[in-house]
Amino acid sequence: MTFPIDTNPNFADYAKGEALVSTSWVDEHKGSKGLIIIECDEDILLYSTGHVPGAIKLDWHTELNDAVIRDYLSSEDMAKLLSDKGVSREDTLVIYGDKSNWWATYAFWVLKLFGHEDVRIMDGGRAKWISEGRELTKDLPQFEKTSYPVVERQDSKIRAFREDVIEHLGKPLIDVRSPQEYSGERTHMPDYPDEGALRGGHIPTAASVPWAKAVNEDQTFKSLADLNQIYRVDAGIKDADDVIAYCRIGERSSHTWFVLTYLLGIPKVRNYDGSWTEWGSLVRVPIVKGTEPGAIPEVF
Template sequence: MKPIISASDLASDLAGAARPVLLDVRWQLGGPPGRPAYEAGHLPGAVYVDLDAELAAPPGPGGRHPLPDLAVFGAAMRGAGVSADTPVVVYDGGLGWGAARAWWLLRWTGHTDVRVLDGGLAAWTAAGYELSEETPSPEPGDFAPRAGEVGLLDADGAAALARSGLLLDARAAERYRGDVEPIDPVGGHIPGAVSAPTTENVDEDGLFLPARTLATRFTALGAPEEGVVGVYCGSGVSGAHEVLALAIAGIPAALYAGSWSEWSNDPTRPVAKGPDPE
């Protein structure tokens, strides 16, 4: 099953018997909150999910968006109507990062039928489909999250993969180089990591590039024919979007969820600067 779905295919699924659960994960780094935008108009039947409160634990030593408590995450998913055997489609209103975070978490905790709306809310409205201001009250689902169903890296694992395999840095190139660092205490990158901004995986409309194009890009960056690629970003959100792009390309990938916000807060961890991995 492809990890993304087009607006037209989603519209067909919503009109069919096996209607997917829709999750609206509108989120922007630094705000504003996504709920007001959701209340002003969302895909019919979609339930709002708060990334900061339900898809992440409070900021701390593990980074700005640590993995959520499974009890909190599970309760949020069940409250949205997610069951183990129901298809799920997630979307957001911007770059696709929030939707990808929800997609990755559901996969990491064992849900096998979850897709991201390619192009998000913009693709839906561009295709002429309507929005709704009605807040749904879905029947509770039965999804029980199980951690560890897909690849996850800690700081040591990310460092090791940067030396022995391929670790991709999904942030903007200027943050990778250490030219600027607007959020975290130190600029630069994990030594050995390769710069691969996730914004280069989509076209000007925010739609993912074709699978073959993505595969060519990641192969040129050093993705092996066999083995797992690692990905990190600032706090484990945009990195999930790169993991999604790798999945479209057919390349297995593990996410370093703590990412640079965890790495850079540990003064014992080395930092590389400049355009080269080392």
């Protein structure tokens, strides 16, 4: 790691607390060579209203996905994107965003598909930076293009496809959507089938743990003790478990993936980015409606 880890005592308990930095750490190190600060928001206009000085913008909607196929960028396209943004392979990347770092953790997860080693999240995100009265600027950073190498995307460790989920049935699944989406009470979106699903409900046996349970009101992550209660005690996740998290399109579940992997240190966690928009439209896969996790049918 190029930059020192943040020794903030709030991070000391987490399994891999080095994946977090505080707003004060960012304030101290911003502008340093080799540190790239990235803003990734749910509301893509926010960056233009003012951002951390020197931060670049990453647009989750237009920049991380293939334009035609429902997939992430190819290795070549990611290399081009990061080169155009002035990122080098050995840089320390610190990502922050709105909505409790929801999209920041999504960008983190996508960057990890490409094995970028030193990626960190600014705890509390944009809201904490602003609430502390820290500097914002509308000035766009000046940087030179780099030549980020073409790195093969590695999906198998942290990404699950539908076949993986079918094979996984019987092992822990976490549904991080709202209770209404989990129960199937909230229906699909008729005008927008591309982001909707034809059926409502959840994957059999999935535990319902809405993603935002993992954050405090000030948008920082909850303490290890609180997270242990939510995931290890209430949801019954054990360290030896193979866990898959899902939501609607895989963004909210990246947040839970980050919490389980980096804060709790569960070794095998994958994010099913096809999520409900895929599962809820697949032919003949089992679905459970209602508030109970339900059982896997013997035949389907």
